[in-house]
Amino acid sequence: KRRFRGSCWTALTDVGGERLRVAWTSASVAFVDDAKPATKRMMERRMKMRLVDRPLPAAIRTALVNARKRPGGDDVPIDLSWARDFERDVLLAARTIPWGKTRPYSWLAREARRPLAVRAAASIIAREPLWLLVPWHRVIYKDGKATRPGGPKGKAELLARERRAR
Structure with a gap:
């Protein structure tokens, strides 16, 4: 099984009137999902690591706001090192x-x-x-x-x- 290596952080944020949980690495965004309590556990399970709560960097928040305006977020870097x-x-x-x-x-x-x-x-x-x-x-x-x-x-x-x- 693939195991993510490195550090990963998470934060709750509001984007376009919607509350989201975001996980990111030093490379880029790894997950974006709803803010339900189970979401963080799902992210940890899929990444096979514990996520550390930390304030969301302004650059990532800005990228997510822009992605919300332009569906698909094609230009926002994503980190899929956790994925098979x-x-x-x-x-x-x-x-x-x-x-x-x-x-x-x-x-x-x-x-x-x-x-x-x-x-x-x-x-x-x-x-x-x-x-x-x-x-x-x-x-x-x-x-x-x-x-x-x-x-x-x-x-x-x-x-x-x-x-x-x-």
Whole structure:
């Protein structure tokens, strides 16, 4: 099993009116998720280490605020050293989907070099902890239907917003 090496910190912050828990390393953002008490435990379990509470650096907060304005956070560096190889490859592939465009889960699996692992790729997107920085809303079924997370309406709203901003 992959084990994260190095230090990782966590903080609660408000971004665009939403309370979030953020975990970061010396390299970049590792997780962004809701502020529920269980979130920190989930992050620690996935990283296989204890997270230290610390004030969020201003640069990271600014990057998250900007990502909130521009869905997908494509330009914010992320640290996926905690992820297994396929999980990392899926998340990085999702970040290459252009603004306002969509790709099917089968494309995502191919890009991650496991073309038959379509369901596994979908599962990774469904539970990915960087939803503010990895454009989950750009991944759909090959028949064009949107899926969870976000559902059809949520994904359609984000994609429409991206298309208007292009």
